[in-house]
Amino acid sequence: MSLFWRIFLLNAVVVIAATALLLGPVTVSTPVLLTEAAVLTAGLAAMLVANALLLRIGLAPLQRLTQAMTTTDLLRPGRRPTAGGHGEIAELITTFNTMLDRLEHERATSSARALSAQEAERRRIARELHDEIGQTLTAALLELKRVADHAPAGLREELHQVQETTRGSLDEIRRIARRLRPGVLDELGLASALKSLTTEFTSPGLTVTHHLDADLPQLGRDTELVLYRVAQEGLTNTARHAHARTADLALTRAPTGVELRVHDDGHGIGDSPEGAGIRGMRERALLIGADLTVGPAPGGGTEVRLAAPVHAPASDPDRNP
Incomplete structure (x- = not known):
């Protein structure tokens, strides 16, 4: 009727x-x-x-x-009337x-294509920064050293200052290239990449520690990349917005896979709307069927949790054996 x-x-x-x-x-x-x-x-x-x-x-x-x-929010699937x-x-x-x-x-299909294209573009830019600009600056450093060795004493000090500035620019370019496409993730695996990430974000005002289970299951390439990017975005938000003194990154085994947790002791997110960084983490989580939660942590601060299921690892032609 x-x-x-x-x-x-x-x-x-x-x-x-x-x-x-x-x-x-x-x-x-x-x-x-x-x-x-x-x-x-x-x-x-x-x-x-x-x-x-x-x-x-x-x-x-x-x-x-x-x-x-x-x-209804397409970034939080599964809810149905x-x-x-x-x-x-x-x-x-x-x-x-x-x-x-x-x-x-x-949405999941289009996001997968967009993120795949984004990762490919990041890889290309990182390679060009490392191979082209990095090599050019390295050659400039060698030439500056050669000129400084034969320069008068008064000019030598100025050339040394130019050398240090150039060396600092080279280090910054290498750091940017590592963030765009971490070679350690491809070469040494997720655990080493996360350890390197905590070292990179540790500064005089922020101490980042890590806790990684030794018996983690074997993960697919996409899952490893999503875990790394979510950890990277979580620590980036901590360093930029949280005003935290300490942060902790943990990767542990879960009943259905693994769980990534990024926790800081900052002032929390409060009622602030989700920005592009958190939405990007949610889109990445959807690619591997993971569950992402971002909210206040017990005892204060902000906590990012990503519960990722285990999928069969896919072959990666860019990963060294």
Whole structure:
């Protein structure tokens, strides 16, 4: 039965019942008596209440569907309204759930392509920074050293300062290249890459420690890359926004895979909306079917948790044997 006929018949039942009462025990005289007016008022109130209750019951699934439409987030998949009600209402909810399935699949596919292209571009830029600019600066350093060795004493000190500036620029370029595409991840694996990451973010104002289980399961290349990028983004947010003194990075074995945790003792995220960094972490988590939570940590600060399932490791042509 269509929604129109359901509402029409519900209202018709109420009107017919009221008419039957007026034709039967309830009568109206002219002029209207006070008792009759009271009976009519009570009858009208009863009709309105009955109509409201029946419509509330009949349209309750639509309210749940409306709430689901306003709260659905494709970065947090899996939440579906129950296909309750009858007829067109149940069909509408089922269609909405099917649409969500399709949208989540299309978003995951497009995100995978975009992130894959992003990683490829990062790899290309990192290689060019290391091979082209890095080698050019290295050659410039050698030439500066040769010139400084034969320069007068007054000019030699200035050339040494230029050398130090050039050396600092070379170190910065290498650091940027490592962040764009960490060679240690490809060459030595995830554990070594995470240890190197904690060392990189440790500074005079921030101490970063790590705790890595020794019996971690074998992970696929995509899973390792997502874990590394989420850890990198979590520590980047800590260093830039948290005003923290200490941070801890932990990678432990979980019942269904592994769990990554990045915790700091900063001021927390409060009511701040999620930025591009957190949304990027959620998109990466979707690629491997992982569950990401970002929120306040016990005892203060912010905690990032990523529970990643174990997939069969894929071969990587760029990884050295």
